[in-house]
Amino acid sequence: MKWHITDEAMVKITTLGNEITIDLQCIVGGGCCAIDQYLPIVTEGKPADETPFCKLELKEIIIYYPQKLRAIDDTKPARITASKGWFPHGLEIENVQL
Numbered sequence: 001m002k003w004h005i006t007d008e009a010m011v012k013i014t015t016l017g018n019e020i021t022i023d024l025q026c027i028v029g030g031g032c033c034a035i036d037q038y039l040p041i042v043t044e045g046k047p048a049d050e051t052p053f054c055k056l057e058l059k060e061i062i063i064y065y066p067q068k069l070r071a072i073d074d075t076k077p078a079r080i081t082a083s084k085g086w087f088p089h090g091l092e093i094e095n096v097q098l
Contacts (some may be wrong), residue, residue, distance in 0.1 A: 001071050001078055003058050008082035009091055013061050018043040021078075022065040022093055023047070038098055040069065042080065042091035072097050 004071055005013065013020055024038040046064055047053055053064040063080075072095050083090040 002076075003056065003063065003080070004024055004077040005061060005080045006065060006082065007009075009080045010059065010061070012091060013044075013080075018060060019046050019062045020044060020091065021047045021053070022063065022066070022069065024066060024098065037080075040093050040096050042093055066098075068079075068098055069096050070098070071095055 021043050022040055023043065025041045027037045027039055046062070050064065052067060054067050054069075056063045056065070069078075076095050078096050079094040081092050081094065083092050
């Protein structure tokens, strides 16, 4: 999988210590027909247990991500960006799925 970190995200990651973890957060579905969904989230630092994660170094940034994470479109990179809107101080990831 190809990766890209925007310049704005690079600044935020550098201030967080150059290590980030991409993990999957369960969003519990509501109602009788709803199903749980797993959304990728980006957090600072490395995971407590590195075993289920792949480790990648890109531009002096270390990225930990779940082994089962895949690109939605193989012709485009997984893209880490600075959040806008609801979470202006965080990081987001685009073009990934389980």
